[in-house]
Amino acid sequence: MQQLISPFGTPQDDVESLEALAAVYAYPEQVEHGRGWLRANMVSGLDGAARLAGLSEGLSGDADKRIFGVLRALADVVLVGAETVRAEGYRPARARADFAAARAAAGQAPAPAIAIVSRSLTLDLAAPLFTEPLVRTVVITTEDSPAEARKAVAELADVVVAGEGSVDLPAAVAALADRGWTRQLTEGGPRLLAQLAADGLLDELCLSLAPLLSGGDAPRILQGPQMPAAQRMRLVSLIEQKGFLFTRYLRQAGSAPDSP
Template identity: 45%
Template sequence: MQRLWPPEQRSPDEIPAADLEACYAYPADRPWLRVNFVSSLDGAVTVRGSSRGLSAPADRRVMALIRSLSDVVLVGAGTALVEGYRGVKPTEVRSELRARLGMPEVPPIAVVSRRCSLEPDSLLLTDTVVPPIVVTCGSAPESRRAALADAGADVLVAGDETVDLPAAVTALHERGLRRIGGEGGPTLFGDLIADDLVDELCLTMSPLLTGGDAGRIAHGAPIAARGMRLESVLHAESLLLLRYGRLRE
């Protein structure tokens, strides 16, 4: 993996772990919501219904690093189901990094689900080190909320008819989960954009042309465009790993 931007000041060998960590470090002085996606060159977010066909070792290395640096992993219920999410394992993050930063062993998964559609026997509940957080709203069936709570989930109610994402993010901050690593899907990402909650986008461009009818990385109601600034570019295995931060006034 090589860094293209900002330019390397040494020979372009494999970027050291410490430099990669510094590249993706969260700001120390404020809460931060980062979203991480992979896309084909022609804009597809999945291949045969999953993002796995777009990924590569370098992309998975960065995803593991982002999880290692995050207090919580935020994901939509649909993506969690399609991608077969389970709890984050200690072997899937850099334990020495989390220990050095004074963080718990692994970050919890926070699943956004308006209807509390996660099943009590989901791997997110049965195959995890820490309980997941289920982010839902008041209109979700009380019986489903109770079933997930009984199964060990931390049920966070934000909003009445739909999930109030600004309120949910604030509630995560109040739990001490200030560094949020978002992993999709497109509907959740679109809602986060609409609510102006995205501080940073990490986008891997996979060197594939896929065609077909796969969706884009975000969709939802049209909004005023949000300006972003290029922060870093990494290159590996014909992938481009782009990092954009929001423009602030």
């Protein structure tokens, strides 16, 4: 894995090691002072497709999965939409021995919690995500979600109520930070990511660009209504491996959906 642009100024010839990747993708200092930082990790093809044959898995590769694992190992919580949980067959995040000491020193749990955004609460409560997590799964829903379903979910997961009719994402993200989960990671899907970006909550985007063209009607990494204004991003890291490009973008200072 060759680094072409580095957040530290001088690119490295090889950032293959977990230690090197952890340094490249380290969370900023703000999280040490209680401010939540939300980064997204997504993959797309050259034509913008966020899925191949209905799943993101088809766009991935070994290096992408390596970075995926590092980003999870650095995070306190992984925020994900219920549709993506169902489609991708989500399982609990696992503890990684290579990061155990660093997580303990930072006061983190052995693995990040999974936080699912779901208005309908149509979830498979027999899945490992609810029966085998190292850290209890969180479900974020609305005040008017089905009462019986919410009761059933509460037996196996922590329930966070945010908003009515639709999930209030600013309140949801704040609730996660209030738990001390300031190192936040979202893996989408595209609808959730579009809503987070439109609400001005996205601090960072880690985008893996696969050297593939697929066409079809696959969604983009953001799939939702037009944002009020474009949000400018700043490229701080670029890594190449076998035609894959791994980018890290930070939100441009002063840029938000209501300020182009």
